Each structure stands twice: as structure tokens, then as C-alpha cells.
Amino acid sequence: MLDDLKLQISGLRAAMAALEPDGEKREELSSRALAHAAAYLDEVPDAPTNRPWAEVFSRRLDPEFAEEGRDAAEVFDYVAACVDRPGFATTSPRFMAYIPGGGLFHSALGDFLAAVSNKYSGFASASPGAVRLENATTQWLANVIGYPAEAAGTLTSGGSIANLTAVVAARDAKDPEGGGAVYATRFAHHCVDKALHISGRGKSPRRMIATDERYRMSVEALEEALEQDQAAGIRPWLVIASAGTVDTGAVDPLDNIASLCRRYGAWFHVDGAYGGLFALCDDGRRLLSGIDRADSVALDPHKTLFLPYGTGAVLVRDGRHLLEAFSASAEYIRPLGDSEVGPSPADLSPELTRHFRALRLWLPLQIAGLSAFRAAQAEKLALARYFHARLKEIDRFDPGPTPDLSVVAFRYRPTSGDPDDFNERLLRHVQEEGRVMLSGTRIDGRYTLRCAILSFRTHIEDVDEAVAALLRGAARLEG
Numbered sequence: 411m412l413d414d415l416k417l418q419i420s421g422l423r424a425a426m427a428a429l430e431p432d433g434e435k436r437e438e439l440s441s442r443a444l445a446h447a448a449a450y451l452d453e454v455p456d457a458p459t460n461r462p463w464a465e466v467f468s469r470r471l472d473p474e475f476a477e478e479g480r481d482a483a484e485v486f487d488y489v490a491a492c493v494d495r496p497g498f499a500t501t502s503p504r505f506m507a508y509i510p511g512g513g514l515f516h517s518a519l520g521d522f523l524a525a526v527s528n529k530y531s532g533f534a535s536a537s538p539g540a541v542r543l544e545n546a547t548t549q550w551l552a553n554v555i556g557y558p559a560e561a562a563g564t565l566t567s568g569g570s571i572a573n574l575t576a577v578v579a580a581r582d583a584k585d586p587e588g589g590g591a592v593y594a595t596r597f598a599h600h601c602v603d604k605a606l607h608i609s610g611r612g613k614s615p616r617r618m619i620a621t622d623e624r625y626r627m628s629v630e631a632l633e634e635a636l637e638q639d640q641a642a643g644i645r646p647w648l649v650i651a652s653a654g655t656v657d658t659g660a661v662d663p664l665d666n667i668a669s670l671c672r673r674y675g676a677w678f679h680v681d682g683a684y685g686g687l688f689a690l691c692d693d694g695r696r697l698l699s700g701i702d703r704a705d706s707v708a709l710d711p712h713k714t715l716f717l718p719y720g721t722g723a724v725l726v727r728d729g730r731h732l733l734e735a736f737s738a739s740a741e742y743i744r745p746l747g748d749s750e751v752g753p754s755p756a757d758l759s760p761e762l763t764r765h766f767r768a769l770r771l772w773l774p775l776q777i778a779g780l781s782a783f784r785a786a787q788a789e790k791l792a793l794a795r796y797f798h799a800r801l802k803e804i805d806r807f808d809p810g811p812t813p814d815l816s817v818v819a820f821r822y823r824p825t826s827g828d829p830d831d832f833n834e835r836l837l838r839h840v841q842e843e844g845r846v847m848l849s850g851t852r853i854d855g856r857y858t859l860r861c862a863i864l865s866f867r868t869h870i871e872d873v874d875e876a877v878a879a880l881l882r883g884a885a886r887l888e889g
């Protein structure tokens with residue numbers, strides 16, 4: 411009986427050997443992966459920003475999931491042809507659509523190291539070094555926005571979960587029974603609606619606060635709404651301001667909003683997923699004045715610190731609120747306790763087991779140095795002003811308001827026909843051409859084009875190319 415079992419086990423062990431490549435095989439696989447990455451990066455400067463979907467099916471793996479392993483070269487080739495190429499090239503210097511980021515190479519190496527050591531970053535007791543990096547990194551982010559030492563935060567998968575986490579902390583702190591009112595402008599990101607819905611506050615009284623001529627929250631309108639609710643016996647719960655809206659990059663007047671929130675006892679949350687981290691550079695910090703007075707802030711290092719997708723951050727000014735909302739008493743873990751490295755990420759977020767995210771942020775900050783990040787951000791702000799100034803010189807463009815941050819929302823004024831339709835077609839022309847990627851939005855019904863300059867790879871010649879692509883497209887459509 412025992413012998414049979416031993417025989418069976420040794421057979422299984424032989425059959426699973428492919429899961430543990432030996433030194434030579436590891437060398438072969440990793441040099442293949444590195445060569446693949448290098449070839450990809452060599453193409454980045456000139457590759458189109460938009461490639462056809464048909465490329466997804468330019469090759470097939472047949473059967474898609476085979477019992478026997480394939481030759482690694484074949485698998486990597488498949489990824490290059492059918493995954494890396496089709497669709498948007500978010501790594502391109504000419505990708506200026508939505509909110510870009512670029513994807514730092516150092517972060518890819520950080521992910522590799524995090525996956526190899528597989529450190530358990532949920533609890534300090536399991537990996538004090540990993541949790542120390544998580545905490546050092548969130549404390550650094552807290553410093554960047556000017557938060558005090560008692561702030562706490564955690565790295566999330568992105569801005570949506572960061573906003574959700576903040577809304578849950580705000581709910582537990584200020585709206586445990588429900589019924590409190592929520593205030594935001596029509597430019598609040600739709601993930602805020604999701605966050606309210608998931609946190610059981612989707613039916614809270616909502617006040618849509620008017621904006622000024624530059625699409626920033628009107629302080630007067632907010633005060634009026636707060637006053638009216640208070641007079642009607644409705645408790646102001648949560649004010650959600652934007653530090654950089656997705657549509658136009660507008661920064662709400664954070665300082666004045668903070669004062670109103672104090673006066674009316676509301677929780678002040680800032681969605682800074684796009685713009686909050688511009689606080690790292692001098693120009694940005696001035697624009698974001700008052701962000702340090704928010705009760706909570708959502709950030710997205712995968713945008714404004716150029717990381718590959720998969721890293722947001724939430725910070726809560728009084729860290730106890732985050733701990734109170736998310737520290738669960740998992741008895742089998744708790745006795746191990748926390749250590750002097752600080753709170754465990756699992757006590758500050760809905761996640762338990764998680765990706766060791768800090769390394770992909772910490773590594774580039776260490777290796778490239780902070781000044782490179784500050785310069786890159788300042789360059790993006792200047793490039794947005796440059797793009798705006800260039801459009802201003804061209805007769806038929808309405809360049810819109812001077813950008814607060816690095817998004818320019820603009821329109822082309824066609825000689826005839828419906829301008830909304832024309833702008834939509836102009837965007838499609840530029841996108842299909844594939845040289846420069848821009849995006850569009852509707853602002854109060856008007857179709858508006860957007861140029862969002864945020865990739866660390868985007869430099870002045872790329873912005874000039876964007877102007878050239880628009881002029882080419884407009885000339886073609888004007889016939």
C-alpha cells in the first residue's frame with residue numbers, strides 16, 4: 411500500500427517537473443523574456459499608437475491550452491504578435507489619450523523581483539521588510555501631498571479602489587446610519603458613483619454642484635447647497651472634489667472647499683487619481699494648495715508617477731479612520747501581531763493576500779531619483795501649455811481654457827457643418843491614422859477633443875506631431 415503510493419507520488423513528481431525549471435532553463439527563459447522586452451522597447455519610439463484588432467488573430471495556438479508544454483519561443487512570439495501589438499500602444503510617446511502613464515521599465519523589474527521572492531506583503535509578521543517598504547512608500551506619498559505623520563494609507567490596484575476605500579472610511583466615520591448628503595460636480599469620475607453604490611450609499615441624497623467657467627467647482631454653489639441641506643435638517647456627509655478632472659484636468663478650489671467642509675462638518679475627499687501627485691513638482695504643488703486639508707485623497711501612481719497599470723493609493727489624514735474601517739480580527743493571524751515596521755496593509759484595505767505593490771514604486775524612486783520625477787512632471791505641465799499656445803496660433807482652433815494641469819480640452823471650428831460632428835470625425839481620422847493617439851469627450855453636449863500629456867516618454871517633438879496630425883486631419887476633412 412505504502413509502496414504503491416510512493417510509486418504514484420514519484421510518477422506525479424516527474425510529470426510536474428516542468429514547473430520548476432533548473433538553472434540552465436531559467437537562464438534560457440529569462441534571457442528570452444528580456445530579449446522580448448528589449449525588442450518591444452526598441453519599437454516603441456516609432457510604433458503606431460493604434461493597431462488593428464485583426465492582429466489579435468494573426469496567429470493561433472492550437473489547441474489554446476495544450477497538455478504538453480510548447481517551445482517557449484513560440485509562446486513569446488505569440489505574445490509579441492497577438493498581444494503586444496494590437497490595440498492602443500499606451501507605451502508610445504505619442505499616446506496622449508485618456509490619462510496616459512507610460513509604464514516605467516524599473517517597475518517591470520520590481521514586479522519581477524516581487525513575484526520571484528513572493529513575499530507576503532499583507533502582514534508585517536510575514537514579511538517585515540516588504541511591509542516596511544509598503545509603509546515607507548505610502549508615508550512618502552503622504553509627505554508629497556503634505557499630510558501629517560498620523561496619516562495612513564495603502565497601495566491599491568488603481569484609483570477606483572482607492573476612491574472606494576476612502577468612501578468606506580468616510581462612511582464609517584461620518585455616515586454610519588446613512589442619510590447624509592454627497593456633493594460633487596458633474597465632472598466627478600464615474601468610479602465615485604460605483605464607490606457610493608458598493609459602499610451601500612448609492613441612494614444618498616446627491617447634490618450636483620455647479621462649476622465656474624473653467625469647469626472648477628463653484629465655492630458659492632457648494633456653500634449654498636450645504637446651507638440649504640443644513641437648514642432642511644439633512645446632514646452634509648461627503649464632499650468629493652477633483653484634483654484634476656479627467657475631462658479637462660480642472661483642479662477644484664481645494665483650500666476653500668476644505669474650509670466649507672470644516673464649517674459644515676462634512677468629510678472632504680479629493681479624487682486626485684489624475685492630478686494629486688503633481689504635488690511632487692513646484693508648479694503642481696502651488697495649484698493643489700489645500701489638498702493637505704482633505705480628510706482623504708485618492709492617487710494613481712500608474713498615471714502621474716508613470717508606473718505600469720495596477721497601482722493606485724489611498725491616504726487618510728487621520729489614519730485611525732482607515733484602520734477602523736478595515737482592520738478585521740482574523741484571529742489566526744492577529745496573535746502574530748504587528749511590529750515596529752508599522753501597520754499591516756491587510757488592516758488598511760479590503761484585501762488580505764495581495765501583490766507586493768510597493769516594490770514597483772519604490773524601485774524606480776530609488777534608482778531614478780526624485781528629481782527625475784519632478785522634472786518629468788514639470789515638463790508635462792509645460793508641454794500642455796505649449797500645446798495650448800500652439801493651437802492658439804492656429805486660426806481654426808478654439809484651444810479652450812489655459813490648462814490647470816496637463817490635459818488640454820479643445821475644438822476645431824470647421825468652415826461649415828456641424829462642429830460636434832466635425833470634431834468627432836477629426837478625432838477618428840487622427841486615431842485611425844495611428845501616428846498620434848488623442849481622445850474626446852462631451853462637455854455639456856459639445857463634442858470636445860482632449861490632448862492628455864502625461865507619459866514620461868512624451869517630449870516636445872511628440873506634441874508638435876500631435877498638432878501636425880490635427881492639421882492634416884482637418885485639411886483632409888475640410889476637403
Ligand SMILES: *Cc1c(COP(=O)(O)O)cnc(C)c1O
Pocket residue numbers: 509567568569570571599601652654655656681682683684685710722
Ligand atoms: C483614472 C481616474 C480614476 C479611476 O482610476 P483607475 O486607476 O482607472 O481605477 C478616478 N478618478 C480620476 C480623476 C481618474 O483620472
